[in-house]
Amino acid sequence: EDQVTQSPEALRLQEGESSSLNCSYTVSGLRGLFWYRQDPGKGPEFLFTLYSAGEEKEKERLKATLTKKESFLHITAPKPEDSATYLCAVLHQGSKGYALNFGKGTSLLVTP
Amino acid sequence: GAGVSQTPSNKVTEKGKYVELRCDPISGHTALYWYRQSLGQGPEFLIYFQGTGAADDSGLPNDRFFAVRPEGSVSTLKIQRTERGDSAVYLCASLTPGLAALSSYEQYFGPGTRLTVT
Numbered sequence: 001e002d003q004v005t006q007s008p009e010a011l012r013l014q015e016g017e018s019s020s021l022n023c024s025y026t027v028s029g030l031r032g033l034f035w036y037r038q039d040p041g042k043g044p045e046f047l048f049t050l051y052s053a054g055e056e057k058e059k060e061r062l063k064a065t066l067t068k069k070e071s072f073l074h075i076t077a078p079k080p081e082d083s084a085t086y087l088c089a090v091l092h093q094g095s096k097g098y099a100l101n102f103g104k105g106t107s108l109l110v111t112p
Numbered sequence: 113g114a115g116v117s118q119t120p121s122n123k124v125t126e127k128g129k130y131v132e133l134r135c136d137p138i139s140g141h142t143a144l145y146w147y148r149q150s151l152g153q154g155p156e157f158l159i160y161f162q163g164t165g166a167a168d169d170s171g172l173p174n175d176r177f178f179a180v181r182p183e184g185s186v187s188t189l190k191i192q193r194t195e196r197g198d199s200a201v202y203l204c205a206s207l208t209p210g211l212a213a214l215s216s217y218e219q220y221f222g223p224g225t226r227l228t229v230t
Contacts, residue, residue: 004154036221041223041224042223042224043116043203043205043221043222043223043224044155044203044221045221046218046219046220049218087154087155089154092157098160099145099157099160099168099171100145100147100155100157100219101157102147102154102155102156103154104152104153104154105153105154
């Protein structure tokens with residue numbers, strides 16, 4: 001069964017203090033690893049998709065990387081508006097189609 | 113542009129009652145997903161529609177849960193004989209066209225319906 005584990009559960013950073021969030025996964029045949037951002041009271045917002053080890057994608061202060069066993073979401077010089085829960089998910093192929101299998105998320109708080 | 117919408121945004125019901133939650137996907141999205149998210153957890157897959165048919169309902173926890181999408185657009189998640197453990201945020205997501213090309217596999221989520229069973 002596909003497993004997605006995110007760490008840490010919560011992270012508090014000072015504005016400008018760079019860090020990384022981890023997503024480790026066990027899946028038979030990775031078909032895609034996804035990062036989402038979720039603000040309180042809202043649905044997840046798509047950030048990145050990664051498909052193969054060594055792949056990297058960037059968006060503003062965020063950079064996602066992928067290895068054969070884990071993915072990292074690097075946050076460079078974060079700002080308070082980056083505060084949110086970051087969710088990682090793997091694409092799971094069921095008997096009749098695809099669905100996302102999510103981790104529990106990392107709750108990020110960036111203080112001024 | 114219009115995103116995925118869900119109604120109601122909040123629903124409080126008594127244990128044992130029947131509830132319906134509605135999802136309006138993005139126009140033209142053929143695939144629609146329902147997820148359930150409990151506090152401090154990631155979304156948990158419930159059911160997936162491709163067009164009008166339920167392509168995969170393996171995530172529905174039991175037979176009290178049912179979903180329909182009669183015209184291939186709006187979907188309704190129905191919960192019978194609600195229990196306190198059903199309290200959660202129910203999320204709907206629709207998918208950009210071109211599922212066959214995984215590079216376009218981006219699910220757009222609605223804001224969710226917060227269900228509270230008292």
